[in-house]
Amino acid sequence: MKQFFLTVLGVFTGLILFVVVLPIVLIIAAAASSSEPATPANAVLELDLREGLTDQASQNPFAAFGGSGLSVVGIVDTLAQAEKDAHVKVLLVRLPEAGLAPAAADEIRQAVRRFRASGKPVIAHSQGFMPVGTTISSYMVGSAASELWMQNTANFQATGLSTNSLFLGRAFDRYGVRPEFEQRYEYKNAVNEFTQSDYTGPHREAMAAWMTSIYDSALANAAFDRKVEATVLKATIEAGPYTAQQALELKLIDKIGQVEEAEAEAKRRAGANADIIEFSSYASSQGERTGSGRDAIAIVGGEGAIVTGAGRSRGFGSGSSIASDATAEAIYDAIEDRSVKAIVFRVSSPGGSPEASEQILAAVRAAKAAGKPVVVSMGDYAASGGYWISSEANWIVAQPSTITGSIGVFGGKFVVADALARFGVDMRGISVGGQYADALSPSSTWTPAQRAIFSASMDRVYEEFVQRVSEGRDIPVARVREIARGRVWTGAQAKSLGLVDQLGGLTEAIGKARELAEIPQNQSVRFKRFPEPKSAWEALSSAFGVQSEAAQALVTLGGVMADPRAQAMLERVETERMRGQGASVLADRSL
Incomplete structure (x- = not known):
């Protein structure tokens, strides 16, 4: 029945x-396909960064129903095509008020600079820079434009970089929730939000270090693009905030005007009868860059938490994860493709399952053993499990502001029986078998034996992680332990420590893959993406x-x-x- x-x-x-x-x-x-307009003879390509970005395009063909559909990799790819398109004369960039993910901003800035290098102007327009989050990264992207405009009523308030952390330690104490966790080691600070009421010394140290690295990098890039000394720009910015008129007088921006005025100026520069075309429409009409030639470079994508399994679609949304079966299979498919001479593995992940990470890393090893070099291109994050799956690649490329490292592990449980009892709900557990059968039960705390077993498992995973990094990066184990301990680094910091080989984005990673595969620079190359979109x-x-x-x-x-x-x-x-x-x-x- x-x-x-x-x-x-x-x-x-x-x-x-x-x-x-x-x-x-x-x-x-x-x-949509029948109404797709042809690119006008004189086109202004409008890139609106205010709707939020993913790192990579979703494999779900209906993901656009859940958001703007713009991805960092897609922007880089589309701008590479637009700079060679004779119809596209000008790029107009709409900047967000609250900031961009720092590594995404790094990559978009580089793509904008390449577009400008083709001889085409770029106009960026802002309706203000708010004093929240990573607004300095938005300003950095705007500074890469030929002209940076700001609305007359807007304020320039990008005076630094800030973040806030939520600590639940006192609340858990008050309401009877008992977090039982093990962490390896003191810098693996995700546990702290459950157990503490303030930053620990190592937590504060690591946060301040990577935030300073991101801030200094954004200021240096903005100063370079605006042709001023970094120290002068830093002093000027930190003395703010300013009105639009003050920002203009201090040469922080180039012009004041409404977005309609910026659009009119862009069309004037584009030529007679110029039209503005949306970035997503132009990207759809162009398709993904495929290249040509006998030899191919595989581009394997991975974004989100690293999980075991094949992965399942999340309806019409654009949510994503790095499913170990699917990602490993994509790498093996690239290995078996005879035309593929090298693999670029784009990783944007804050971490996940060690088991899933090891499965993916095994595929990376298989590619190397098959004579196909693997170059990792790091996105916003490649930390914890994200670094695990990257650690044994032939070459690692990261943005200066990529969050990486976090070579450590944590795990545990919440005991909620006492908290529920305060509301008249009684939780009780029953188990059969060995003493560890109910170790992860939320109804009781660990016994000393259970904690010892769980602690040993954390030690084992940590040592395995350290070993992977030591072998992959050719760094002595003792040195890896010194720079690991769960600490987060930016790409710039990681490069100085030997955890990253090169600073840059997907373009630089492709260039290195070509070099490692010994494909001559004057020879055309194809790009093949794995896994194929659904x-x-x-x-x-x-x-x-x-x-x-x-x-x-x-x-x-x-x-x-x-x-x-x-x-x-x-x-x-x-x-x-x-x-x-x-x-x-x-x-x-x-x-």
Whole structure:
């Protein structure tokens, strides 16, 4: 009976999928493709950075329904094509008021500078720089433009860099929640927010160090682009805040005007009958950069927490994770592709499961053993598990502001029985088997034996992590222990410590991969991306979880068994069902 109702429910879901959702999606896709305008002869390309960015484009074809759809890698790729497009004459950048992720800002700045180097002007417009977060990174991107405009009523308040941390130690004490954690070691400070009421000495030290590194790097880049001394720019900025007029007088910006005025100026520079085209529309019309030639460089993407499993679609959203099965398979696919001579592994992750990380690292080792060099390109983060999967690459490229390192581990549990009892809820546990069977139970604290076992497991994972770094980076184990201890570093700091080889972004990583693969500079090269993006059918079946039995019944009822699309869907949903579900995350945060 249960199976009958499950099948009926699956059929009903399938009917909705085929009769309602799929036609709507296909109509929207068809309308979008048919109405895609050709790039005008004189075009202004408008890049709006105010909607938020991912590091990489989602593998879900419907991810655009959940947000702007812009990614850092996509921006770099599209600007590389636009700088060679004779129709694109000017770039107009809309800056966010509250800041950009520092490493993303580094990479976008570099792409803007390459666009300008092609002889095309860039106009950046800001409606103000607010005194929150990483606003200095937004200012750095704006400084890379030919002209930086600001609205007349806006304020220039980017006087530094700030952050806030939430500590729950006193609240947990008050309400009876007992956090039981082990950390390796004192700089692995994610645990502190559960156990402390303020920064510990090492926590404050590490935070201040990487924040200073990011701040100094942003100021140095802005000063270089605006052709002033870094010390002068720093003194001027820190003496603020300023009105727009004061910022203009101090040469922090170039012009004051509404965005409509900046758009009019951009069109004037673009030429007669110029039009403004949205960045996402232009990117869609161009597609991904593929290159040409006999030899190929594989680009393997990974963004989000590192988890075990094959990974599943999150509906129509753009949320992502680095699923170990899927990511390792992408690397193995690149190994088996004879045209691929090197692999660029783009990593943007704050960490995750050691088991999942090791599975991915094993694929990296396999690529090297097959004679295909691996170059890691680090995005916003490549910390903790993100550094684990990067550690044995042939070469590591990071932005100066990338958050990396965090070579350490933590884990534990929350004991909530006492907290629930205050509300009349009693939690009790029962276990059978060995003494460790209920070690992770939220109803009781660790016994001394359980804590000893858990502590030993943390020691083992930490030592394995240290060993991976030592072997991959050719650094003595004792030295790795000195610079590890769970401490976070910026890319600039990591380079001086030998944890990173080169500062730069995806462009520099591709260049190094070409060099390691011994592909001559005058020889064209193709780019092949792994894993391949999901088709609409695959994304729909994953999003709605349609089972193969239900799809079979639906197809039979509809009399469309001969439709190749229906047959393909049956095969795909069956494959998905057989792969299994579920993922485990030990620690998805690096700080």
